[in-house]
Amino acid sequence: MTARNPVADPRPASDVSSAVGFVGVGGLCAWILFCHFYPEIASLLGLSAERGRLTGPMAALFGLVAAALPMVLWSVLVDKVHRRPSTGIDWDNPRPVADIIDISITKLAGLWATWALIAGLYCLGRWYWDDFYAISMQVLGLAAVPLFLLSIPYVIWLDRVLVEPRDASWHFGAALVGREAHDPQMIWIHLRAWAVKGFFTAFMIAIVPAAFAELVGKDWSDQFANPVAFAGILVLLMFVFDEQIGTVGYILTMKPLDAQIRSANPYLAGWVAALACYPPFQLMQGGGPLFYQSNTADWTFWLGEYPALMWGWAGLLVLLTAIYAWATIAFGIRFSNLTYRGVLTNGPYAYTRHPAYLSKNAFWWVSVLPFLVTSGSLVDAVRNTFFLGCVSAIYFWRAKTEEAHLLGEDPKYGEYHAWMNRHGLITAPLHQLWQGIAGRRSPVLQAAE
Template structure:
């Protein structure tokens, strides 16, 4: 399709993520200064920085509540047709109670299945995942009991209360006709939430505690220490905002999962980037650090280059965190929850992947090795190239999913191909390099699937 004249509007305004960032910053400042606050007010309890796991969990409230407030009060997302809600015409409870019971049965069965998978998988019961299991176990009763009033309330105003959750419940109950495609989408969506929520909960306490206890004043003159401090802070922003996104997949916020990626390739490409399936870790198939060293080793004694490198990596991490903040309440892997076209997504379709992979190339310099071995240098460089290829693969499977789902994304994709600072520039260079070459004629028959 031809590119539209202007970039399509974003389904998420910049104010959503920024309000969450402000709330998170205020909480971190409060936690860092809690000792002085507690002393001044003669409060009971610890008179020290609040750096524990409970404070890390509370940070989600301080980032999530402002984003919810902005979405409802400023953007008024609850009034959008895409929520599937008609607030003006609520049904009597008696008209939807049977539908709601079926849906609640489907949700309870889904959560029980997720819990069963947690019990089967050993990695969830050791290391940092133990914290995630404690949190999820504590939330389970609230989730199960809270689903009853929430579903009964929401079904009264849904245009079509027979959603994917209902179809799964109908399949289990066996009394009404259900749609297998809806059931599959329901299970994929909850597989995403089950897998990534456990992972995100597991990494929340560590980064939060480090940032709260960090002495920023002590690292100002040391490029390495300063860079690490800023990078860790931005990773905290990424994790906290992303965690809120995974949790608040709610229709009244227009943040529901419309669909989960149906392509097996998309799931494989994503899962090999996360534990326990990660291939890039130490000793993994795609470990590109064998006999290598970080950039600080190679640039030691060159202070100008050290500062340049720090600035570049902080900038790249900032872009990575910005890409998450731009999602607001809608961050999630492997799902379609609307179309995002502003923030860093105004410059390239995949700013997080681009910044992350550039960061890895700069931080590891894989062609330099401590063994001075040409074999190690070639191996590390090629393997890091393969890691970047995995992220390119992820990007293409995500595009295939979104192109099939939303006309607005198709417009955004076409606009970026021509006008995007990164994407458009690469396409123009590609056309210049191929100018004058004979064009391949399209096949006479058949239509290629977007995922092929």
């Protein structure tokens, strides 16, 4: 079958504009520059520069604000996302408070019970009280009371304009109160969505400070003198973009911004595949069953005697990390794992359905070179290669479970999925290759003569 002309067969429109994520990156870059050059700025303004560069956790967390605020303003003022029907909001016909107050009280009961449940799980999970998660627990603990108080006017205000205020949170509250009929399916939708927020928000907050501090604290003047430093600073910058924009996505799951979690993945396989990639369930970390770096020495060791090749390799690593960061930036305020929050078809998603997974795994293969080991052991080389192959297989599994989820949620994703099979720069050739392999494996049965 001949692929259709992409001009006559246009790609489905994206629910996220191309610009919103880069506006957030712009705000974040401005904050990074301010933090790095704070001593010079302070001296220029006649202030004390004893503090040095702003590398502390509070500076890193304020980076979330610096990234989020421009994206929110762009989303509302330019993209006008608050006016989309997918928000479920009718701004022009607000109800009187008296008409919705009972609904809001029930919803608040469900919301507060959910937060209490998440807090209880944080208390039970002893890993949340290790050093890695300490900043997350501090931030969430400080935010608890303000969120509790602000949730009251927010829920009442939102219920006045929601077309259907009896949403998944309300159904959970109704089940707890026990006075109104509720839909168990809606309760599961609510619990899955908050499971995603509870698990991943804590993780994302935890990883934000370290990379930010390293980036801001570095001496940038000598970072482009050799390929190792060049790759290191730019890869670090891309990771900071990814972490900051991604964390904003988990925080801003709000209907007025059309960024609500419409559903979380209902498939157990999707959760297993995703959680296997994150602590405390991570399989590929040091000591884990899929650890693939035994006696490895990464690319700088093996290519150190070839300067030209080192520069090329460094450029490739930066490119792969840039694609990975772009895949997060393209989501704008909607990034989160295991969720459906609209259909994204632009940016790197115009070339492959899973640019983050593809670039991340390619980065690991290219940077670690698992088949080269300092021990000289063929067994180590085979093991490392096999286990990194297993890691890549897990990400392939994640991709397929995500596709199954989205195909069941939105016909537009089905259109995008099919379009990519026809025209995706990376996806289409792979799809054709797979179709060819599947065709050879499954010969057409011939009628008996």
